[in-house]
Amino acid sequence: MLVFITAVQAQSGTAFRDFNGDGLQTGAEPGVEGITVKLYGNAAFPAKDVLIGEAVTGANGTYDFSVTLVSGRAALPGENLRVEFEIPDQYGCDLDNDVDFIGLNGGVYGTSVQFIQGQQTNINFAINYPGQWVASNNPDMFVPVYTFGDPLSAGSAATEPGLVTFEFLETGVPASYSGGNAGVPDPTVLATTAEVGALYGIAHSRQAQKVFSAAVMRRHCGFGPLGPGGIYLTDPNSPMADKTEDWLDLDAIGILTHSSVGGYPANPGNNTSPVTGYVGSNIERGLPPGKHTPSTDYAAGDQVGKVSLGDIDISDDGRYLYIMNLYDRKIYEIDLVDPINPQAPTIADVPTRVRSWDIPDPGTSANQGEHRPWGLKYYRGKLYVGVVLSQQDINGNVVGTVSGSGASQIGDELRGYVYDFDPLTEMFDVKLDFSFDYGREAPWIPWGYRAGFPSRYFSANEREVAEPIISDIEFDDQGNMLIGVLDRKGHQYGIYNNNYAGAIDPVEYASAGELLRANLDPSCDMFTIITAPGSTDYYQDNIVHPESLQGPLSVLPGGGDAVAIVLDPIQIRSGGTIRFDNETGAVVPGSAYEIFDDRHTLSSSDACPSKANGLGDLELAGVAAPIEIGNLVWMDVDTDGVQDGGEPGIAGVTVELLDAGMNVIASTVTDANGGYYFNHTNVMDPNGPATVQGPLPFTSYKVRISPTQFSSGIGTGPLHNMVLTATDQAGLGLADRSDSDAALTGGEAQIMLSTNAPGQNDHSFDFGFLVYDYGDLPDSYVTEDGSGGPRHQLDPRLFIGTCVDAELDGQPEPMAGLMNDGDDNNTINASLPIGTACANDEDGITFSTSLVPGNQACVEVSVVNTTGAMAKLQGWIDFDGNGAFNGADELNTGDFAGGGVMIPAAGVTDVEYCFDVPAGATFSTGSTELYSRFRLSENGGLGSGGINPDGSVPIGEVEDHKQPLAMLGDYVWIDA
Known part of the structure; x- marks a missing residue:
């Protein structure tokens, strides 16, 4: 068997992800592999179309039809074609018509159905994943701020910012801060510490335009009014001073975020952190009302990462809120009922509106310790869950082996995992599995404690020896994963605060978090950590201190930048943000912004976070992707x-x-x-x-x-x-x-x-x-529709000559289209065969003989008829030249006898049909013109004007003609 592959000049274009919905591909918007593109041609009745070619977009989103054509034939030069783009059920790693949809602004790029002529290029197609739609390249950002002390008391700890917002592109040190830059604004306060206490997880509802925030255990920082299970809801656009409401207390509806039995432990006296799940009140914890007053808060040291809440996120449609409960190590899904007006569940609603799932334990050996989840990300219909194997057992003891010593120690069994979880199938699947022994500048050590301190290692030379928590997960434009690793010790320490003996420790802890990048392998099964050549990092995060990042991050779709929380972003003893070029991993010059400063500690012994974790999760604002x-x-x-x-x-x-x-x-x-x-x-x-x-x-x-x-x-x-x-x-x-x-x-x-x-x-x-074909004789012959003129519905099976075009109405014209007006001007650009220019659709009938009264005359006729049945051609000639058709003007003799010529089902080409010229024909003595009208229809029976007797519009065509005449006595001929 021979297979012929036809090579042609390519119809071509690009499919791309349109993050901002403008219908145009910018440099930051990647091409999409796997879109099916089909090329259709027009087909003769009864078929409606014919598939000519099929292509699939390549890795950069481009396609062309230059190689293989399904039909075995090439698209003809100038051929009119339809192009259709199809998003497949599943293709590769990041294309799925369950989550990817046709792009906005179809009028710009052309939608999924486009029309071209011949070998046209730049036939493009835009798609969007609604979760990555961006309306602005400078959206607002939201972040919690930590303040030491009891925010529920009447002291300075109650009046500090608890949740703030600022613009993505904001840079510099606010003018009001120590060493501030003129014109740089402070972050806008959305909630005070008295309203929310210590928070970590942030989820912005694009539909409601509100911000969910979740309580967190941060040593030395008190909980807000809802305690360790608190979820708050903030309206950043509210004109009211109080923008935040107590939305939900998980413990109050039976979802425990800490132990419900026992009491707050007494000081153990041996300077070790007690292992307990009971979280006391801020007063029981000994938190002072003053924001700079030291506190011991000894039970909280071990409880960081084990009680209260971790990360939260929200589904793309705004319907479901997902919460990481650190105490029972479960994900909770809350049905918000109304995405625009989220409804908090009551205890009675829990059976119908709340679901939960245990986080799998990836450990295979007791030496790997307890699994500790934290990070959550909703992406493309799935949840991504960050988990570490902590190398700490349930009793708080370090297990497994620790290599090295001092600031070079490393937990040999420490591992990190990211699962994907499908809420529909309720199945977890490991997508990232890595060791924390990857040679970075500040080593990772097991979770643990030692006498006097909540962590195993803490001294002036070990202050950047960190305990890992996978706290945040994001994805870039290409579907690569960004993993934020929080230093647990950053949530246990600060500066000038108490050790377990109640003595102030002057050591300033500098947290040492991480930002990792993992690319998906070609099999779409697993992600793999990647680094820059010659480095243990991909992102250049050794900014002031080794490993200066603190875990929280966000990615602006379509912009290429990742933004992360960083210590000392510009000046000493501060916290803020910095942006990275996501394509290179380099810091974007001048992109840092300072959110808080603790530089007062340079001349005081005020207790405060300083270089430890002073900020929580980082979330971009957005609006719900619009519908078109x-x-x-x-x-x-x-x-x-x-x-x-x-x-x-x-x-x-x-x-x-x-x-x-x-x-x-x-x-x-x-x-x-x-x-x-x-x-x-x-x-x-x-x-x-x-x-x-x-x-x-x-x-x-x-x-x-x-x-x-x-x-x-x-x-x-x-x-x-x-x-x-x-x-x-x-x-x-x-x-x-x-x-x-x-x-x-x-x-x-x-x-x-x-x-x-x-x-x-x-x-x-x-x-x-x-659409319809009309005539173009002067209106005295009844041409315009309003006068009762003739009208035929265009039909590719039946027309006169080589083509027929459509008009909106009859077009009376003294020259009947011979000059610049009339039917032949093709005013609405619709013609048969489809796409023909049809500059002259009065081309199917010509007078082939002279007209002599009392003698026979003939016309030469060409008709397309593929209806499968006979058709009828009728004619009228103004024999008396009175400017109107009357009964005697209808051709009803010779071949036209019986009301017209019968046209065979196969049509005719240049066939002569004759009729008798009335003996009394005068042609208006001295006239130099002859007006005639011919109408082709399925059944005939038409008048020179109007439509079918039953009111329907006949298919076919009307041809109007004006012929110049020459006369010699009663001999008349066509003066061609």
């Missing part, structure tokens, strides 16, 4: 109900969007290509909140052509006399992508639809209209 609906209003020239290459769109059509109450809430006008779109730029549904622009998710709407342009089943204006084509016709392409969806209801052209989740754009709502 719409697509095309077009002329279905070949009447098959399927959009074909070469079939023109209809400009200037007013399309309206109506809500469920049938109120018009938006309107738009089709562009030059017939496209229309409803999105965040032109829709504000009054039934929804002001925070949601564009069509609302999961909402029913009606889209209709404005009744001013279509009513009683027929169009006016740009749709003059047009009617809807057939609905829901199936071609070879994707279902419902290239058909007409409009139904005729109550005389209106309308589409009933329901939207899906944010970011799930739908460009499948199309209106197809049938």
Whole structure:
């Protein structure tokens, strides 16, 4: 068997991820591999289209049709084609039509269905994952701030910032700080410590435009009003001073975040940290009201990472909040019911609105110690969970082996893991597994304690020997994983605070966290930690101290930058942020911003975090990805109900969007290509909140052509006399992508639809209209529709000559189109065969003989007829030259006897048909012109004007002709 591969000049383009929804690919927006691209040509009746070629986008998102064509033939030069893009069920590591959707701004890039001619390039396609949609390159950020002391007392510990916000691109030291820069603003305070206490996890609801925050055990820092199980909800846009509410106490609904039995332990007296799950009140913990007053807080030392809460995150649709409970080592899922107005569950709601799952223990040996989870990330429909094997047993003892000594010690059995978890299948799967012995500058040691201190190693020369917690997980534009590792000791220490003996320790602890990068292997099974050549790091995080990062991080999609919490970002004894070029790992010059400063400790002995962990999780604000609906209003020239290459769109059509109450809430006008779109730029549904622009998710709407342009089943204006084509016709392409969806209801052209989740754009709502051929004789012959002129529906199976074009109305013209006006001017660019220029559609009938009264004359006829049945050609000639057709002017003799010529099913080419010229024909003595009209239809029976007797519009064509005449007595001939 021979297989022929046809090489052609390529139709080509790029599929890409459009993070900002502008429909254009920027340098930071990657191409997408695995998109299926199909090329369709037009097909003769009864087929609707034909598949010519199929391609799949490559690693950089590009494709072309230069190699293999499915049909075995090339697209012809100038051929009219339809291109369709399909997002597959699953392709490679990061393409899945369950989470990836058609991009916004279809009018810019062209949607998933596009029309081209010949070998066209730059046929591009945009997709989006709603969880990475960004409306701004400078969004707000949210971060908790830690203050020592009891925030629930009437002291200075109660009035400090507990949750703040600032802009992503903010840089410098705030002007109000020690050594501040002029013009640099302070972070904006959203909640005080009295309102929230110590927090770590942050989740921003794009739908509600509110911020969830979760309590955390941080030694020396008190809990807020809700205690260790507290979840708070902040409205950063509220004009009220009090922007934060006590949203949920997990312990109060039976989800314990610490031990419910026993009491706060007495000071053990041996200067060791007691191993207990009971968390006392801030007063029981001995936390003072003053923010700079030392405290011992001895039980908290061991409890860091073991009680209260870790990270939190929220699903892309804003429906589910996920919480890491460090005490029972479970993930909790809370159904918020209404993403726009999140509802806290009561204890009675727990069985129906709360689910939980145990975090797997990846350990295979007792020497690896207890598994300790913390970090959470919701990404592409799954949760990613950070876990460490701590090398500490349940009783607080270090297990396994520790190599080295002093500041060079390393826990040999310490390991880190990231699981993915599917909430639908409820299955965990390891995606990253690595040893913490990878040679970094500040070594990782087991979780533990020693007499006098909550950690095993602490002295002036061991202050950057760290205990690992995988505290944060993010993903970049290419789907690579970023892993933030928090130094647990940074949550146990600060400066000028007490050891377990109650004595102030002057050693300033400098936390030593980490930012790791892991790339997904080609099998899509596991991630692998990568580093820069010749380094143990990918990100250049040795900024002031070795390993200056503290764990929390965030990534701005489409921008290429990762932002991380860092100690001493600009000046000494401070905390803030710094940005990294995610492509190179280098620090972005000048990108640091200081959130707090403790430089007062340079001249005082104030207890404060300083270089230890002074900040919690780092979260980007955003808005829910908008929804765009719409697509095309077009002329279905070949009447098959399927959009074909070469079939023109209809400009200037007013399309309206109506809500469920049938109120018009938006309107738009089709562009030059017939496209229309409803999105965040032109829709504000009054039934929804002001925070949601564009069509609302999961909402029913009606889209209709404005009744001013279509009513009683027929169009006016740009749709003059047009009617809807057939609905829901199936071609070879994707279902419902290239058909007409409009139904005729109550005389209106309308589409009933329901939207899906944010970011799930739908460009499948199309209106197809049938178009008509009109005449162009002077209107005394009845040419315009309003005068009762002739009209034929275009149909590829039946027309006169080599082509026929469509018009919106009859076009009376003294020269009947011979000059610049009339039918031959092709004013709406719709013609058959589809895509032909059809500069002269009056090309199927010519006078082949002279016209002599009382003698026979003939016309030469060419007709396309593939209807499968006979058709009829009728004719009229103004024999008396009176400027109108009357009964005697209809051809009804010779070949035209019986009301017209019967055209065979195969059509005719240059066939001569003859008729008798009336003996009394005068042609208006002295006239130099002859007007005639010919009409082709399936059944005949037509007049020189109008439509079928039953009111339907015949298919076929009307040809109007003006011929110059020469006369000699009663001898008349065509003066060609």
